Every structure is written in C-alpha cells, then in structure tokens.
Amino acid sequence: MDLSHTEEEQDFRARLRAWLAKVLPELPAKPSPDDWPGRRAYDLGWQRRLYDAGYAGLHWPLDAGGRGATPTQHLIFLEETERAGAPYVGANFVGLLHAGPTIAAEGTAGQRARWLPPVLRGEEVWCQGFSEPGAGSDLAALRTRAVRDGDAYVVTGSKIWTSHAEVADWCELLVRTDPAAPKHKGISWLAMPMDAPGVTVRPLRTLAGSAEFAEVFLDEVRVPVANRVGAENDGWRVTMVTLSFERGTAFVGEVVACRRTLGALARAARANGRWDDPVLRRRLGRLYGEFGALWRLTQWNVSEAQGSGGVPGIGGSVFKLAYSHARQELYDAAAEVLGAGALSLEEEWTAERLSSLSYTIAAGTSQIQRNIVAERILGLPKGR
Amino acid sequence: MDFRLTEDQRDLRAGVRELLAGRYGREALRESVASGAAVDRRLWRELGEAGFFSLRLPESEGGVGLGLPEAVLVFEEAGRALLPGPLVATHLAAGVVPGAATGSAVVTAFDLGGPLVAHLGEADAVLGAEGMPPGEPVRSVDPLTPLWRSSGVLPPEHREAGALLTAALQLGSALRTVELAVRYAGEREQFGQPIGGFQAVKHLCARMLVRAEVARTAVYAAAVTGDAAEIAAAKLLADEAAVRGARDCLQVHGGMGFTWEADVHLHLKRAWVRAEQWHTAREAEELLAARLGTEAEAEAGADAEPDAESEVAVMG
Ligand SMILES: Cc1cc2nc3c(=O)[nH]c(=O)nc-3n(C[C@H](O)[C@H](O)[C@H](O)COP(=O)(O)OP(=O)(O)OC[C@H]3O[C@@H](n4cnc5c(N)ncnc54)[C@H](O)[C@@H]3O)c2cc1C
Numbered sequence: 162m163d164l165s166h167t168e169e170e171q172d173f174r175a176r177l178r179a180w181l182a183k184v185l186p187e188l189p190a191k192p193s194p195d196d197w198p199g200r201r202a203y204d205l206g207w208q209r210r211l212y213d214a215g216y217a218g219l220h221w222p223l224d225a226g227g228r229g230a231t232p233t234q235h236l237i238f239l240e241e242t243e244r245a246g247a248p249y250v251g252a253n254f255v256g257l258l259h260a261g262p263t264i265a266a267e268g269t270a271g272q273r274a275r276w277l278p279p280v281l282r283g284e285e286v287w288c289q290g291f292s293e294p295g296a297g298s299d300l301a302a303l304r305t306r307a308v309r310d311g312d313a314y315v316v317t318g319s320k321i322w323t324s325h326a327e328v329a330d331w332c333e334l335l336v337r338t339d340p341a342a343p344k345h346k347g348i349s350w351l352a353m354p355m356d357a358p359g360v361t362v363r364p365l366r367t368l369a370g371s372a373e374f375a376e377v378f379l380d381e382v383r384v385p386v387a388n389r390v391g392a393e394n395d396g397w398r399v400t401m402v403t404l405s406f407e408r409g410t411a412f413v414g415e416v417v418a419c420r421r422t423l424g425a426l427a428r429a430a431r432a433n434g435r436w437d438d439p440v441l442r443r444r445l446g447r448l449y450g451e452f453g454a455l456w457r458l459t460q461w462n463v464s465e466a467q468g469s470g471g472v473p474g475i476g477g478s479v480f481k482l483a484y485s486h487a488r489q490e491l492y493d494a495a496a497e498v499l500g501a502g503a504l505s506l507e508e509e510w511t512a513e514r515l516s517s518l519s520y521t522i523a524a525g526t527s528q529i530q531r532n533i534v535a536e537r538i539l540g541l542p543k544g545r
Numbered sequence: 546m547d548f549r550l551t552e553d554q555r556d557l558r559a560g561v562r563e564l565l566a567g568r569y570g571r572e573a574l575r576e577s578v579a580s581g582a583a584v585d586r587r588l589w590r591e592l593g594e595a596g597f598f599s600l601r602l603p604e605s606e607g608g609v610g611l612g613l614p615e616a617v618l619v620f621e622e623a624g625r626a627l628l629p630g631p632l633v634a635t636h637l638a639a640g641v642v643p644g645a646a647t648g649s650a651v652v653t654a655f656d657l658g659g660p661l662v663a664h665l666g667e668a669d670a671v672l673g674a675e676g677m678p679p680g681e682p683v684r685s686v687d688p689l690t691p692l693w694r695s696s697g698v699l700p701p702e703h704r705e706a707g708a709l710l711t712a713a714l715q716l717g718s719a720l721r722t723v724e725l726a727v728r729y730a731g732e733r734e735q736f737g738q739p740i741g742g743f744q745a746v747k748h749l750c751a752r753m754l755v756r757a758e759v760a761r762t763a764v765y766a767a768a769v770t771g772d773a774a775e776i777a778a779a780k781l782l783a784d785e786a787a788v789r790g791a792r793d794c795l796q797v798h799g800g801m802g803f804t805w806e807a808d809v810h811l812h813l814k815r816a817w818v819r820a821e822q823w824h825t826a827r828e829a830e831e832l833l834a835a836r837l838g839t840e841a842e843a844e845a846g847a848d849a850e851p852d853a854e855s856e857v858a859v860m861g
Contacts, residue, residue, distance in 0.1 A: 162548055162550060162551070162554065162765055162768070162769050163546060163547050163548070163769070164546055164548060164766060164769045164770065165546065166546050167546075170546065233546050233547075423837060423841075424837070424840060424841035424844050425841070427837050427840075427841035428841045428842070428845055431838065431841075436838070439831075442830075442831070442834045443827065443831060443834060444830075445834055445837060446829075446830040446831060446832070446833035446834030446835075446836075446837060447781065447830050447833065449774075449778075449833045449834070449837040450774070450777065450778030450781050450782065450829070450833045451759075451778070451782070453763070453774070453775060453778050454760075454762060454763035454766075454778055454779075454782055455759070457548075457762040457763060457765075457766040458758065458759055458762040460546065460548050460762075460766075461548050461549075461765075463546075463548075464546065464547050464548035464549045467547065468549060476758075479754065479755050479758050479759075482751075482755050483755050483758075528744075528748070530751075531747065531748045531751035532744065532747060532748075532751075534751035534754055535748065535750050535751045536747070538754065539723070539727045539750055539754060540727070540731075541727060541730055541731065541739075541741035541742070541746075541747050541750060542731070542738070542739050542741050542742035543742070544742060544744060544747075
C-alpha cells in the first residue's frame, strides 16, 4: 500500500500545474449554459490547447495517438485540472471518454486513423446514441433497425437522452442488425455522421432548464458498412467495453470538485452563522470524510486498473453508487447552508443541486448498478 | 503510487486468516459464547507468540517492526473472526505494560468514554491507569464483551491508533457479514428459487458491499497516511459499514437471523460496542468538520495561490 508518488509523477504534476497557471488566465469567458454552439467552441478550444501542450489523450495508448500515460498520471491530470478550475471535458465527453477508447480498443487501423486524431485535436464532437424511448435500463431491448443495402446500412428508429446531440459530428450508435437473433446477439456498433440525410435532432429540456440532451430521429439514414466497429451482431460486447470506460473514469475529476464545493460551503456557513448549528456542522464533517474516502477509492480503483492493463474494472460500479448518492447529499447540505436562498436559480449551488439529480440515473441507474454489483461481484443468481 | 497490497502484506493477511480459522473457528466462537469466557488466556498467549500484539514494536525491543498498514490487515482478520477480548488496548500496551507484547498480560482501556469499561474483570492492567480501578459489573449487550461501570481516563496519545485499529475490526466484521448474507442468499430457497435471485435481497447485499468497500479504502488509506482526519473518517465509515451491514445481514437471514443460533447478532452487538470505542460518530464528525473549517479558511486566505502541498497531504 503506497500512496506516495514517484519522482516522475511529481515532476509531471509540477509541469502540469505550471502550465495550467499560465494558460487558464488566457481562456475566453465561459459561454452561457444555453449557448450550445458557444459551449462547443469553448470546449473544443480548450481541447486544442491540451493537444498543443501534449496533454490530449493522455491515457490513450500511443498507437491510438495518445500519450500512453499510466492511470496514475491520468488521475493526477484530472485532479490538477479540476483543482485549478480548468474547463471540464464538456462537449468532448463522449469522444474522449468512451467512443474514442472503444475505437482504440476495437477499431481497425483505418478506423483509428480516421476518428481518433480529430477527437484529440478538438475538431470533432461525438454523442452517444444508445438509449431509446423503449430501451433504457434494458438497453438490449433497442429496436432501431439497420438493414444492409449494398455497402451501407439503412437505419430507421429513434434515440433519446442523447447528450450534446445538437452539436455533435458523430454518434456512436447501437442498432439492431439481426431482429431474429436473441436480444443481446443481433446488435451492432456504428459510427454515424450527424449531418447524414434523415437525421433529425429535437432538443429536450432538462429539469434544470437547459437543453443538455435531445431526441434523435433516424429516418432511412445511410451509414457505410465500413463505419461498423467490431463484427456485425457483436455490438453488445463492444458496448460493454464502452460502458466500463464510462463508469470507470467518468466521475473522477468531480470528486475533487465536490471537495472544493465543501470548502466553499464551510466558508459560507461560517459567514452566515449556520456553522454554529451542530447538526449541520456534523453533516458537513461527515461529507468531508466521505468525499475523502471516495477519493481514496478512486486511487484504489486506479491502482487495480494499472495492474490489469488499464481497462477499468467493475469496481467502477461500486464507486458510481457511492458517489452519485454522496453528490446529492452534498447539494442538499448546500441548500441547508443557504436556507431559503437556495430557492433562487441564480444561486450556483441550486443549479448544481438540480443537475446532481441525474447522477443516480445517467450511465446506468443505481438499481441497475446494484444488480451488477450483486451478480457480477457477489455472484448472486442472475435475474431474468 | 500503487495502493494495492504488497505480496508481503497479502501473505501476512492470509497467514492470520489461516491461524484464526484453525484456532478460533466457528465452534470455538460458539463455545466461548456458551461459556461466557471472553478471554482465553492460552489463545491470548498464542496470539502474542504469533506477533499479534508486538507487531509494531521495533525489532530491537523484541517486536516485529511492522507498521500501521500491516496492523490494520491483521485486525481486519480478527474482526472477521469475531475474536473477543481487549485486542486493541493490549496491542497498544505492547512495550508499555510488561507482558502485553507476548500476550501473557491482558490489558484493557477506558475507551468507552468513562462510565463503562470492557473486560475489567479479566484484565491485568488498564492502559494508562495505575493499578486496577474498582468497578461494578453491568449486563452487557454483547455476550463476549463483559462490561463494568467504572471511570478513568483514556491516554490521548493512543487515541488515533486505537480508533484506526478498531475501525479495522469493524471492517473485518462488515466484510464477513457480506459473505454470510451472500452465502445464505444463495442457499435459502423460497418461491422455488434461491432468495438471492430476488432483487430486493440482491440490493441489500450490494449496499452492504458498497459500504464495506468505501470503508475499506478509508481504513487502508488512513493506515498509510496516519492523518487524524482520515482516521476519524475511517472510523466513522467502518462503524457504519459494520453496524448497518450486520443489520442488513440479519434481515437477509429472515427469522433465522433473529435466533441466537445464527452468528449475525454477535456481529451486530460487537459492532455496537466498537462504535462507542475510541471515537464515536459524533466525535469523528466534529473532528472532520473542524478540519474542513481550517482547510477552507486556509484556502480562502491563500486564494490565488493555494497551498498545494498541504492539500496533497490529505488528497494524496
Ligand atoms: C443527464 C443524462 C444524460 C444522458 N445521456 C445519455 C446519452 O448521451 N446517450 C444515451 O444513450 N443515454 C443517455 N442517458 C440515458 C440513460 O442512460 C438512461 O436514462 C438510463 O440508463 C435509465 O434508463 P431509462 O431512463 O429508460 O429508465 P428506465 O429504464 O425506464 O428506469 C425507470 C426506473 O425503473 C428502474 N428499473 C428499470 N429496470 C430495472 C430493473 N431491472 N431492476 C430494478 N429497477 C429497474 C430504474 O432504476 C429507474 O428507477 C442520459 C440520461 C441522463 C439522465
């Protein structure tokens, strides 16, 4: 059990910190949450700076255009960027955290060369077209159909809750290529250009008021067969690779952000006298302990991943369960610090409180995560 | 950074598990419950010979010369086996109270905050106290933790190590109750199938594991850093994992869980006792709040140039 960092890791941290101190003040002002083209430009601009400085695709393998950094270095990167208040991956989330790693792991040489560099350089944005109106938790029940016609698939159906669909160039799309096969068998993974004829995007407002995600309607969209990653009808396995990335690393930087928020909450509570309430104070103390432990759990998972070649394990489900609930508790505590002030949408913590409600749902609900933990870690009998 | 256990650490843990399985398996546990004899002097000496109490004593003083991380792994196993007796206090007394290191002395401590003390009648000494204080026996909730009404002071220098090792005992118990629940859920059939196939049962088990895993990393990390706030958090989370884990395990066992025959109640009762030892939840939360407050203030002061190093000490 060694929590100290090697000299190399410390060097890496120091250089990164110095670089962040230099570039962050040069960044343009943040666009408003509703200005999607503005957000896209801002996020891609940040990605470009990372690329130019050699920090893009840090944890991606070298042959995928990445830097081949160790999971520990990646962790340091997430920790330092978050601590410095650097922009979040934002619009580039799907490309960097799951479509990219999936193509790197499962794509052909040509597919890697076509799709990976633009993600790293901040030129193309991806979205994730998995969920459908009738297929959420039961993802394998998806019905969007792809029928082969020469060298193209003709795709018809609809997707929902597709984050960033409005501004995406590509969609990692799950389609049914064999309706006769058993549910998990007849699925394929396609890269679909979002500007293809027949694609319609209808933004959906979230309870937080902004349009984070959208419905995507697909009407006889032609997608080249060459855009299929993995074998035909083998998309479910490919998807499981994607999802392990999603659960494994997606929330790491946010633990650091939550710790920052706790500090700000403590300051606010002291300023408005609420710190004297022992119930609230102890609640904040407990959260401080919990987020500290969650950070340690992250380090534990990263050490395990380092030992197993970098693919995050199902320990990610344990983390996601604990984290998503702790995050909601954090913003409930924030509301208690603010008192009635928490009812104002102008309050940053109120917006965060609203958006924290998605964490126990997105990327697999807590109920589904508990099934995964019970069946795959604890070995309890599988449900239907 | 590599947070995983070293090979030596894994071997140590496996060795202790084996020793305890042979020397204090289920039958021995039930025998001591039946007889009410919490401390078995022969076993105590055997533990002493195996280095249980002298683990952190320097080799020059006849100890094993290992650190808190190793001690935590050993105590985790003791918690798993529900080994009774003032293990933590005797371990802390090694090198201080004659005979503690070798297990020829049984040492307890005023770790229950004063009004009560455990194992007074079976102990040769109380950590930090001169002579044996008088006490009135009290009927204890845990059949293997006899209690006396008595008062005395807990030496502050042992408080953190005591809390951490007690957290490790809680962790072992929490992990054990997950195993007990999962095993029962896989065997017991109702409605023509193992109850573990029912989602309500599955989710109880998954929650138990999540609490135990979060506690585990907290305990291990606190053992590595020795940081007071991390130790308080480890105790807080391990108490919760042990108490709520035992409760959920009891629920999974249904009516069987409410019987004296099932071991679950023993885990729950011991977990209740330990939750009152060294650091209560209230104390841990206050300590954590105080740390949060100081850190937040320091950050506000430093503002533009946050003192990175001091934060790294906590964040790793
Ligand atoms: C902010 C946000 C962003 C998202 N972004 C994307 C995206 O970019 N791309 C994408 O493809 N999807 C996205 N999603 C969709 C997300 O993956 C799904 O919402 C999620 O998987 C749950 O599916 P559902 O909404 O259909 O809920 P349902 O599956 O209908 O579930 C409803 C309730 O039933 C419970 N339930 C369902 N099945 C079971 C079961 N077997 N056992 C126990 N309980 C069960 C659920 O836990 C939940 O409480 C996003 C969602 C959110 C909230």
